[in-house]
Amino acid sequence: MGEAPMFYVENLKDRVSNGFNLRFKGFETSIDVGDKTFVIGSNNNDSISSIEVQIYDKSRGKWVIPTVLGTEPKRYEGHSAILLNEDRIMVITWGSTPDDCIWFLEVDTEYVKQQKKALGTEVIAWSKGVRGDAEKPVVISGPSGVGKGTLINMLMKEFPTMFGFSVSHTTRAPRSIEKNGVHYHFTERSIMEKDIKDGKFLEFASVHGNLYGTSIEAVEAVADSGKRCILDIDVQGAKSVRASSLDAVFIFISPPSMAKLEERLHLRGTETEEQIQKRLRNAKAEIEQGKSLGIFDHILCNDHLEKCYDNLKKLLGLDGTTPTNPKPFTASKGINLPSKHAASKINNKILVKSETLGSGNPSKNSIVLDVSLLKGGAPGRTRGLNVFAVDPNPFSDCLNGIHKLS
Numbered sequence: 001m002g003e004a005p006m007f008y009v010e011n012l013k014d015r016v017s018n019g020f021n022l023r024f025k026g027f028e029t030s031i032d033v034g035d036k037t038f039v040i041g042s043n044n045n046d047s048i049s050s051i052e053v054q055i056y057d058k059s060r061g062k063w064v065i066p067t068v069l070g071t072e073p074k075r076y077e078g079h080s081a082i083l084l085n086e087d088r089i090m091v092i093t094w095g096s097t098p099d100d101c102i103w104f105l106e107v108d109t110e111y112v113k114q115q116k117k118a119l120g121t122e123v124i125a126w127s128k129g130v131r132g133d134a135e136k137p138v139v140i141s142g143p144s145g146v147g148k149g150t151l152i153n154m155l156m157k158e159f160p161t162m163f164g165f166s167v168s169h170t171t172r173a174p175r176s177i178e179k180n181g182v183h184y185h186f187t188e189r190s191i192m193e194k195d196i197k198d199g200k201f202l203e204f205a206s207v208h209g210n211l212y213g214t215s216i217e218a219v220e221a222v223a224d225s226g227k228r229c230i231l232d233i234d235v236q237g238a239k240s241v242r243a244s245s246l247d248a249v250f251i252f253i254s255p256p257s258m259a260k261l262e263e264r265l266h267l268r269g270t271e272t273e274e275q276i277q278k279r280l281r282n283a284k285a286e287i288e289q290g291k292s293l294g295i296f297d298h299i300l301c302n303d304h305l306e307k308c309y310d311n312l313k314k315l316l317g318l319d320g321t322t323p324t325n326p327k328p329f330t331a332s333k334g335i336n337l338p339s340k341h342a343a344s345k346i347n348n349k350i351l352v353k354s355e356t357l358g359s360g361n362p363s364k365n366s367i368v369l370d371v372s373l374l375k376g377g378a379p380g381r382t383r384g385l386n387v388f389a390v391d392p393n394p395f396s397d398c399l400n401g402i403h404k405l406s
């Protein structure tokens with residue numbers, strides 16, 4: 001069992017002599033992954049810290065400040081760090097709220113590898129850990145005018161506490177009824193391009209001549225509200241999300257015919273004739289790709305709206321077997337950790353025990369986190385954490401005498 005090394009910046013004079021501008025004013029932990037050392041440090045401000053990561057590349061003898069993706073832990077008093085599977089570090093923060101204390105720092109996951117290639121820099125990505133399995137996000141895709149927005153509005157109206165809409169960014173001009181921050185975040189192309197370059201987007205695509213994209217923040221905002229996230233994105237976006245770690249249900253909505261699609265776009269009256277023709281030309285390719293690329297789990301034909309809506313509800317398990325006014329998906333239950341603790345790892349179990357000395361039986365304040373069934377990850381949440389209490393019997397082996405916390 002290996003304790004995560006923890007030491008204070010004063011002991012790291014060699015870093016300064018290596019030409020690195022030392023910035024941490026609190027304590028830090030260091031973890032070796034291959035030929036890199038990840039130093040996770042805190043900058044104390046009135047005993048509340050913000051977290052920063054610096055990387056020492058042993059092969060090049062250089063310190064690097066990486067591009068940081070995802071939402072990082074904020075306002076905590078310290079942390080323990082444990083390496084999992086050589087690609088991510090589990091960071092357990094001290095003095096955080098129960099729903100904000102388990103974090104994953106991805107250093108070499110598929111997502112991080114992709115982003116390193118795309119951004120041409122050293123990259124790390126944060127994701128918050130959540131207990132058990134939250135409901136999967138729902139990606140709804142299909143050609144313009146097929147009725148995606150209409151179906152999503154029906155779902156949100158009938159189940160307002162259950163679903164949350166991922167508000168995309170777009171460079172297109174708002175329609176008269178559209179509100180900034182509700183239907184879209186309407187933005188300048190140059191700003192959006194910079195944010196894409198900075199890794200703030202889960203996916204983006206050029207659609208009918210404008211840029212559209214789903215920010216990581218948009219998806220996390222819905223997850224934080226305890227609701228199931230719905231994304232309305234085009235087929236290119238769905239393809240990107242499929243390749244990401246966002247484990248979602250993918251639904252393609254197809255029109256009964258091209259003639260009906262054209263009629264709907266004309267009746268909606270939000271585009272010029274030229275724009276409608278462009279959307280129809282793109283629709284042909286989207287329908288072909290949607291039906292053949294193997295991205296989608298389900299294809300629904302939106303001929304009769306009510307029938308299509310019923311089928312959508314069936315797919316989502318809302319077909320009348322559930323109460324008509326279901327409760328929201330409970331925001332994931334938090335984890336009550338001792339405020340100061342040390343963490344150590346055996347196989348896929350992390351033992352977190354209280355650092356407070358003289359508090360009697362040490363196992364009393366200990367819990368075990370099972371990380372064998374982790375799913376998802378950056379960008380988004382890392383789900384599937386299981387939590388066990390350690391048997392308070394002082395003679396029991398703490399990893400045998402455990403029971404699952406509900």
Ligand SMILES: Nc1ncnc2c1ncn2[C@@H]1O[C@H](COP(=O)(O)OP(=O)(O)OP(=O)(O)O)[C@@H](O)[C@H]1O
Pocket residue numbers: 142143144145146147148149150151264265267268302303304305306
């Ligand atoms: N089954 C249906 N039968 C007839 N009209 C429909 C049906 N479904 C939706 N509509 C209408 O078609 C128009 C387009 O629908 P909607 O705006 O929901 O499409 P969309 O797929 O979200 O389009 P976009 O991708 O451009 O945002 C709307 O006027 C809507 O009222």
Ligand SMILES: Nc1nc2c(ncn2[C@@H]2O[C@H](COP(=O)(O)O)[C@@H](O)[C@H]2O)c(=O)[nH]1
Pocket residue numbers: 141142143144148168169172203204205207208212213214232233234235236237238
């Ligand atoms: N790849 C993405 N596509 C998106 C996103 N938000 C919306 N869309 C798709 O764009 C078209 C056109 O939408 P409109 O509002 O201009 O009619 C439609 O197919 C949407 O699904 C996004 O974030 N990413």
